Amino acid sequence: MDWLYSSKVCLVALIPVAVSSQPYVPSDFTGPKSFTSEDVLELHIHSSRAVISSVLRALSYIPGCRPAERGEFTRRAFQAGRMDLTQVEALGDLIDAETDEQRRLARMGVEVPVISLVDGGGY
Numbered sequence: 354m355d356w357l358y359s360s361k362v363c364l365v366a367l368i369p370v371a372v373s374s375q376p377y378v379p380s381d382f383t384g385p386k387s388f389t390s391e392d393v394l395e396l397h398i399h400s401s402r403a404v405i406s407s408v409l410r411a412l413s414y415i416p417g418c419r420p421a422e423r424g425e426f427t428r429r430a431f432q433a434g435r436m437d438l439t440q441v442e443a444l445g446d447l448i449d450a451e452t453d454e455q456r457r458l459a460r461m462g463v464e465v466p467v468i469s470l471v472d473g474g475g476y
Contacts, residue, residue: 443460446458
């Protein structure tokens, strides 16, 4: 993602105009230490749908910049070997959890690969 570093100046220049000086926080996650092992830039914006739409419109002018698809970060983390299939499934369970017990069990599956439990690693 060569655009990530070359476009940071554009992000800073475009976003304040788009959001009328609303606060935002850019978070730069540099691979290979990111969740996906790739370079990623996240923007945390607090405001209305209109402001978020303005930010997305401003970002659309940056070549290669687009919102992530549902599950895209998990898929990329799996493809990069950062998660095994049981962790991917557990993350889906965590996202869908409706009770504290479901959340606890799913979190355990995300944090501890099943192979470590099978090998006697315990939790």
